[in-house]
Every structure is written in structure tokens, then in C-alpha cells.
Amino acid sequence: MSGARLAVLGAGAVGRSVVELAAEYGHTVTAVADSSSAVVDPDGVDTEAVLDRKADAGVVGDADPADAIEGPYDVLVEATPTTLGDAEPGFSHVKQGLDRDKHVVLANKGPVAERYGELRELEADSEGEIRFEATVGGAIPILSTIEDFGANHITAARGVLNGTANFILSRMAAEGLDYEHVLAEAQDLGVAEADPTFDVEGIDAALKFVILSNVLADGDQEFTLDDAAVDGITDIPGTALDLAAEDGRTIRLIGESTPEGVSVAPRLVPADGPLSVTGTLNIVQLETTHAGRLNISGRGAGGPETATAVLSDVSRLVE
Amino acid sequence: MSDTGGEVQTYTVRLELVDEPGELLGALQPIAEAGGNLLSIYHERGNLTPRGHIPVEVDLSCAPARFETIVESLREAGVNVIQAGSERYDEELVVILVGHLVDTDLSDTLRQVESCADASLTDLSLSAPRGSDDTSSARLRLKTRSGTNGKALDKLREIAADKELQVVEPLTEASQ
Ligand SMILES: NC(=O)c1ccc[n+]([C@@H]2O[C@H](COP(=O)([O-])OP(=O)(O)OC[C@H]3O[C@@H](n4cnc5c(N)ncnc54)[C@H](OP(=O)(O)O)[C@@H]3O)[C@@H](O)[C@H]2O)c1
Numbered sequence: 001m002s003g004a005r006l007a008v009l010g011a012g013a014v015g016r017s018v019v020e021l022a023a024e025y026g027h028t029v030t031a032v033a034d035s036s037s038a039v040v041d042p043d044g045v046d047t048e049a050v051l052d053r054k055a056d057a058g059v060v061g062d063a064d065p066a067d068a069i070e071g072p073y074d075v076l077v078e079a080t081p082t083t084l085g086d087a088e089p090g091f092s093h094v095k096q097g098l099d100r101d102k103h104v105v106l107a108n109k110g111p112v113a114e115r116y117g118e119l120r121e122l123e124a125d126s127e128g129e130i131r132f133e134a135t136v137g138g139a140i141p142i143l144s145t146i147e148d149f150g151a152n153h154i155t156a157a158r159g160v161l162n163g164t165a166n167f168i169l170s171r172m173a174a175e176g177l178d179y180e181h182v183l184a185e186a187q188d189l190g191v192a193e194a195d196p197t198f199d200v201e202g203i204d205a206a207l208k209f210v211i212l213s214n215v216l217a218d219g220d221q222e223f224t225l226d227d228a229a230v231d232g233i234t235d236i237p238g239t240a241l242d243l244a245a246e247d248g249r250t251i252r253l254i255g256e257s258t259p260e261g262v263s264v265a266p267r268l269v270p271a272d273g274p275l276s277v278t279g280t281l282n283i284v285q286l287e288t289t290h291a292g293r294l295n296i297s298g299r300g301a302g303g304p305e306t307a308t309a310v311l312s313d314v315s316r317l318v319e
Numbered sequence: 320m321s322d323t324g325g326e327v328q329t330y331t332v333r334l335e336l337v338d339e340p341g342e343l344l345g346a347l348q349p350i351a352e353a354g355g356n357l358l359s360i361y362h363e364r365g366n367l368t369p370r371g372h373i374p375v376e377v378d379l380s381c382a383p384a385r386f387e388t389i390v391e392s393l394r395e396a397g398v399n400v401i402q403a404g405s406e407r408y409d410e411e412l413v414v415i416l417v418g419h420l421v422d423t424d425l426s427d428t429l430r431q432v433e434s435c436a437d438a439s440l441t442d443l444s445l446s447a448p449r450g451s452d453d454t455s456s457a458r459l460r461l462k463t464r465s466g467t468n469g470k471a472l473d474k475l476r477e478i479a480a481d482k483e484l485q486v487v488e489p490l491t492e493a494s495q
Contacts, residue, residue, distance in 0.1 A: 158490070235417060235418075235454070235485055237448070237455070238448075239447070240417050240456040243444050247413060247458060251487055267487065267489065268413060268487055268488065268490065
């Protein structure tokens with residue numbers, strides 16, 4: 001879809017970058033909302049002014065967030081915080097968009113990981129379509145690759161989909177430092193959040209692999225976070241990385257999506273193999289039925305990176 | 320296409336021999352002649368089979384396609400072959416255990432791994448840091464029977480869970 005009118009819900013790192021880059025992709029932002037305010041203009045909002053106001057005053061406009069959802073747009077961009085369980089408020093946002101026969105593009109992992117079946121049912125009853133490339137691996141075109149191959153031609157997906165955990169493990173291995181030390185460093189650098197639980201406990205990675213499983217199962221089976229076996233990296237001492245290194249290996253937080261289920265755990269991988277990416281890089285390996293193994297790697301997070309995936313999704317929507 | 324029939328594998332053949340001079344040599348000849356490579360011979364002199372013969376275990380390597388020929392030529396040479404197959408500890412499994420390894424009796428852990436997980440430990444590296452309440456790590460290199468890595472890992476997980484140890488497992492598919 002070209003020249004789409006976008007309503008952007010969420011003015012965090014991702015939402016702001018979508019607002020900033022939309023014009024470059026030929027789209028118009030007609031509404032923006034954060035948790036307490038909104039701005040709506042059918043002819044397109046003044047994106048620069050909105051971003052300035054958000055930076056200065058913490059709000060995007062004088063309207064109510066509900067006005068953005070009910071406003072004029074072709075595509076609703078859902079970039080509010082990822083929540084578990086009922087995945088609210090994201091899920092209701094998607095529902096409202098689809099009920100109005102609008103398209104919805106998600107960066108928010110919650111609804112796709114926790115309520116995939118319901119989401120697909122809502123989509124089936126709507127003229128609108130959902131896309132969610134940004135939920136898995138930021139800028140890396142993982143879901144569109146699966147779409148190109150056809151889910152039935154991919155037998156498994158595995159890899160590294162959390163940059164924070166990967167940064168910590170690769171720093172621990174390279175510098176011989178302990179977990180606590182590297183975590184503090186990562187927080188100083190802004191690589192890890194003040195509360196890093198989602199990342200270091202493997203939950204964020206698990207949500208992404210749950211989404212991958214949902215896509216690969218293609219309706220035959222539905223997965224949620226509860227179906228995933230999840231282990232984090234908080235208990236991995238520096239000594240374990242040393243012992244791995246002596247043997248030409250290293251430890252990475254690896255997720256796997258197979259027809260049997262979803263798992264995320266620290267695993268031993270060859271130190272010079274494709275999965276041992278360093279820093280905040282992400283990588284996914286897809287096992288294909290006729291074309292062997294595909295490795296796709298790149299930046300798995302960040303505002304502009306994730307916005308790129310959102311805007312590519314908008315372009316892929318059928319009018 | 321070569322005629323070797325695939326990558327060389329290791330096999331174990333169990334024979335029984337009459338306790339007479341020259342018997343063993345006679346039994347080994349067909350193996351070499353049929354293209355097998357002798358790796359080890361385990362001659363259990365003290366032990367007798369129910370028929371009063373001496374059991375001998377021979378490890379050899381050859382291309383899979385040759386193996387049948389070797390067993391046949393042994394039988395043709397009049398050697399009693401009791402068991403033939405690739406029932407050997409020829410797969411490697413490397414894991415790292417993390418936790419209070421010393422407090423939870425590492426040698427007992429290893430004993431359990433060897434007996435329950437049907438694996439033999441070929442190498443152990445332990446790294447225990449400063450303070451005694453810190454967790455330590457151990458790298459275990461195990462030999463398992465071909466095709467049983469999955470089972471060995473299941474057992475290993477159980478043993479570790481009992482002692483509240485964490486197992487860092489290898490991602491085998493990715494190492495190819
Ligand atoms: N950052 C990444 O690299 C990345 C990558 C892939 C996917 N994602 C996903 O994308 C989403 C957004 O990420 P982010 O990093 O931009 O998060 P963020 O910085 O925490 O921003 C979240 C935004 O959502 C707004 N919000 C909260 N509740 C809302 C509501 N009910 N209605 C409208 N807006 C609401 C917040 O408003 P206030 O500003 O008023 O608090 C904030 O602007 C998350 O679900 C995240 O998991 C992020």
C-alpha cells in the first residue's frame with residue numbers, strides 16, 4: 001500500500017521513529033497517541049511539531065488517545081508496551097482497528113504471542129489485514145522470508161533474538177567478567193533497561209519464538225508463552241563461558257521453534273559458528289524443506305530499525 | 320560416486336573362540352582381508368561363554384557397505400559371531416553443569432551420569448571461583464552410544480534437577 005494514512009499508537013522509541021520516517025516511505029501520519037494524549041489531523045499532522053512537543057512536554061497533543069483510534073486512517077500502527085496474558089491495551093487497539101475494517105501493523109508482541117488465534121479470527125471477519133514483522137527481530141525480514149517460502153516449507157527456526165542477553169553473554173565471554181558486572185555496564189550503555197527482567201530471563205526471546213511457532217504452525221496449532229520452556233541467563237557464571245571457550249565453544253541464549261514446541265535456554269554453540277553473533281546483533285536460522293538452511297542476521301531492536309520493519313509492512317499491505 | 324559406501328564408521332563384533340593357539344589370529348584375518356580396520360581387541364580370558372568358549376570383543380572401522388561382508392566372511396571362516404553392530408560409545412556429548420557442584424557431591428553426580436545416562440565420561444574440567452558460596456561450572460565430555468544422545472541428555476537433566484544444577488546443553492544441529 002502506498003500513500004497510506006497512518007494512526008500511530010505509542011510514542012516511545014518505535015512510535016516516534018515511525019512518525020519521523022513515515023514521509024520518507026510515502027505515507028502520511030494522520031494521528032498519534034501516547035498513554036495520555038493524542039493529535040489527529042485528517043490532512044496529516046505536523047510530525048516535527050508533534051515529536052518536539054513529546055520531547056518537551058511529554059504529550060503529543062491536546063486530544064484524547066481514543067480520538068486517535070477513532071480517527072481517520074488506513075493503517076493502525078500498534079506500538080504500545082508489550083504485555084503478557086490478555087495483552088491489553090494492545091489487543092483491544094487491534095480489535096478496534098479491525099472492527100472498522102482497517103489494516104493493523106503491530107510492533108507490540110503481546111497480542112501476537114498471547115492471543116494469536118483470536119487475532120486471526122478478528123482478521124478473518126474484517127476487510128483489514130494484520131502484519132507484524134517488527135515483533136520478531138526488529139529490522140530483520142524474518143516473517144516476510146517465511147511468507148515468501150511458505151510456512152509449510154520451513155521445518156524449524158532457531159537463533160538469537162534478544163540483543164540485551166546476547167550483549168551480556170558475548171561481553172562476559174570476551175572480557176572474562178561476571179554477569180552482574182556486565183549487566184551494570186549494559187545498563188550504563190542503554191543496552192539493558194533499568195529492569196532487565198524480560199530480556200535476561202528469556203521472556204522477550206520466548207515471545208518472539210512463540211510468534212514464529214504460531215506463524216510456522218499456520219493455524220494447525222496455537223502457542224502462547226505458557227507453552228514455551230524458558231530459561232534465562234542470570235545464573236550463567238563467567239566460569240561456564242571460560243570452560244566453553246577452552247573447548248572452542250561459547251554460550252548463547254538460543255530459542256527454538258519446532259513443531260514440537262518452543263524453547264529458550266542458554267546453549268553451547270561453536271565459537272566460530274553462525275549462531276555466535278556478538279553484541280546486540282540477532283540471527284535466525286530457518287530450516288527449509290528444499291533449500292537447506294538460511295541464516296538471516298542483523299539489528300534486532302532500536303527505534304529506527306523497528307520502524308523500518310513497520311513501514312515495510314505498511315508497504316506490503318494490499319489496498 | 321566411490322565404492323566405499325559412505326563415511327567410515329566404527330563397529331563392535333562379539334565373537335567366541337575355542338581356547339586354542341592361533342584361533343584369534345585366524346579370526347582376525349578375514350576382517351583385514353574384507354577391508355576392515357582393526358581398532359581394538361578385547362580378549363576376556365577369565366570369562367567363558369555358556370558353551371565354554373572365550374568371548375572376544377573386536378572394535379573395527381569400515382565403510383558401512385563393507386560391514387556385512389566382513390561379518391559374512393567371519394562366519395564363512397568358521398568363526399562364531401555372537402553379535403555384530405555399531406553398538407559402540409562413539410558419539411560425543413559436551414555439556415556444562417552450573418551450580419553448587421562441590422556441595423552436591425560432584426563425584427556422585429558423575430557416577431550417576433555414567434550409570435543412569437549410559438554414558439562414559441572422557442574428560443572433566445572444573446572451574447570453581449573464589450568464594451565457596453559462588454556457583455561453579457564443570458564441563459563434561461561424554462561418550463554415548465550412537466543415537467542415544469537425546470536419551471542421555473534427558474537423564475542428565477533429571478540428575479541435575481535433583482541437585483538443583485543447571486545443564487547448558489549443546490545445540491547439536493547448529494554445529495554441523
Ligand atoms: N524498542 C524496540 O527496539 C522494539 C523492537 C521490537 C518491538 N518493540 C515493541 O514495540 C512496542 C513499543 O516499543 P517502544 O520501545 O517504543 O516502547 P516505549 O518506549 O516503552 O513506548 C511505549 C509507548 O506506548 C505509549 N502507551 C502506553 N499505553 C498506551 C495506550 N493505552 N494508548 C496509547 N499509547 C500508549 C506510551 O505512552 P507514554 O509516552 O505516555 O508513556 C509510550 O509512548 C513494544 O510493544 C515493544 O515490545 C520494540
